[in-house]
Amino acid sequence: MTRKNSNPKKTDRDTALIKSIQGGRTDLFDELVQRYERILYNFSMKMCGKREDAEDVVQDTFLNVFKYLKGFRRETKFKNWLYRIATSACIKKRRKSKYAPEREISLDAFIPPEQAQVEQETPLWATLPLNQVLNEELGRTIEEAILELPEKYRLVLVLRDIEGFSTEESSQILRLTPANVKVRLHRARLFLREQLKSYFQDP
Amino acid sequence: MDHHDRKQCIRLFEKLSEYIDDELDRSLCEKIETHLKGCPPCQACLSTLKQTVAMCRELKAEQVPADFSDRLRKMLLQQARQL
Numbered sequence: 001m002t003r004k005n006s007n008p009k010k011t012d013r014d015t016a017l018i019k020s021i022q023g024g025r026t027d028l029f030d031e032l033v034q035r036y037e038r039i040l041y042n043f044s045m046k047m048c049g050k051r052e053d054a055e056d057v058v059q060d061t062f063l064n065v066f067k068y069l070k071g072f073r074r075e076t077k078f079k080n081w082l083y084r085i086a087t088s089a090c091i092k093k094r095r096k097s098k099y100a101p102e103r104e105i106s107l108d109a110f111i112p113p114e115q116a117q118v119e120q121e122t123p124l125w126a127t128l129p130l131n132q133v134l135n136e137e138l139g140r141t142i143e144e145a146i147l148e149l150p151e152k153y154r155l156v157l158v159l160r161d162i163e164g165f166s167t168e169e170s171s172q173i174l175r176l177t178p179a180n181v182k183v184r185l186h187r188a189r190l191f192l193r194e195q196l197k198s199y200f201q202d203p
Numbered sequence: 204m205d206h207h208d209r210k211q212c213i214r215l216f217e218k219l220s221e222y223i224d225d226e227l228d229r230s231l232c233e234k235i236e237t238h239l240k241g242c243p244p245c246q247a248c249l250s251t252l253k254q255t256v257a258m259c260r261e262l263k264a265e266q267v268p269a270d271f272s273d274r275l276r277k278m279l280l281q282q283a284r285q286l
Contacts, residue, residue: 026283030276037275038267045265054265059275063282111213120243126250134258142258161259167226186220193255 014078022070033062036079039163040086046158047090049147060089076172083163083173087155094151103150110190125200138199145195149188156181157188211238212245219252 014035021028040061044054064085072081125133146154159170160181167185171178215235221227222235239246 029279033275033279037272038264041267041271042265046262051268055268055271055275058271059278062275062279066279066283107217111216120247122243122247122250126247126254130254130257130261133254134261136263138258139262142262146259157259161256162262164260167224182221182226186217189220189252189255192259193251196255196258197251 009074010077011074012077012079015074018069018072018074018078022072029066032065036082037062040082043083043086043158043163044090046143046146046162047151047154048093049143053093057086057089057093060092061086064089077169080165080169080172083159083165084175087159087173090155091151102152105150105153105187105191107187107190110187110194123197123200125196141195141199142192145192148195149191153184153188153191156184157192160185161189208238212242215239215245216248219249220256222249223253223256 014032017028017031017035021032037058040058041054044057044061045051048054048057061082065082068085072078146157149157155174156170156176159165159173160167165173167178167181170176171181174181176184215238218227218231218235222232227235239249
């Protein structure tokens with residue numbers, strides 16, 4: 001009987017490049033930067049909201065990748081490992097800033113009230129095609145609402161709903177159980193939905 | 204009897220994100236779908252949550268400042284020399 005390797009090496013679009021850099025071709029590091037600078041900047045802006053902070057996060061992330069890449073054993077995709085580093089850089093950045101204190105979001109706050117006050121019909125904004133409803137102003141409103149989320153919820157929402165990572169990948173990046181990722185994601189989405197409801201209700 | 208089974212609604216409400224993400228098993232999905240057919244408030248809840256998720260997925264990517272790439276490379280080069 002063959003023994004199953006519990007930690008098989010992951011192969012992906014970055015594998016060849018990573019192997020070359022690990023093998024001494026540090027000149028290829030720039031290609032890695034080119035591949036990921038834009039998406040990391042986008043991730044950092046969604047997480048931090050400020051250009052200077054986002055730039056610092058991207059710089060710190062690449063610096064740490066450069067420092068620790070030799071030790072990367074491909075037990076996860078390179079992209080997931082990269083985001084784990086970027087996530088730590090975001091958390092570090094927040095600890096240095098004064099805003100966005102950590103707090104819990106309780107599910108109870110979002111449970112629909114008793115029948116009489118419950119929304120009986122789907123509001124118009126939820127039925128329209130996205131291109132008719134999502135304009136620049138609403139986009140900014142959503143980004144601001146995301147920044148109002150406590151960081152542990154924001155991280156999950158940005159990874160899952162903006163960066164497109166799966167529950168499993170997000171749980172690897174954040175070192176959380178998949179169940180925990182799901183709980184945080186649901187609360188984060190409910191929080192955003194409340195902000196959207198207010199946006200569409202306010203004259 | 205109130206047609207609106209509140210306990211059922213709350214149970215469903217807790218699972219709505221997993222339902223949207225197609226992460227529930229078939230039998231639970233069927234339960235949710237049966238409940239939704241008779242419950243307009245839950246339908247409204249699901250639609251608004253779905254649209255919220257769809258909007259997040261369609262947010263525009265941030266514009267990277269024009270000079271950032273150059274500054275990033277200069278800084279990385281400088282720091283790499285010190286390592």
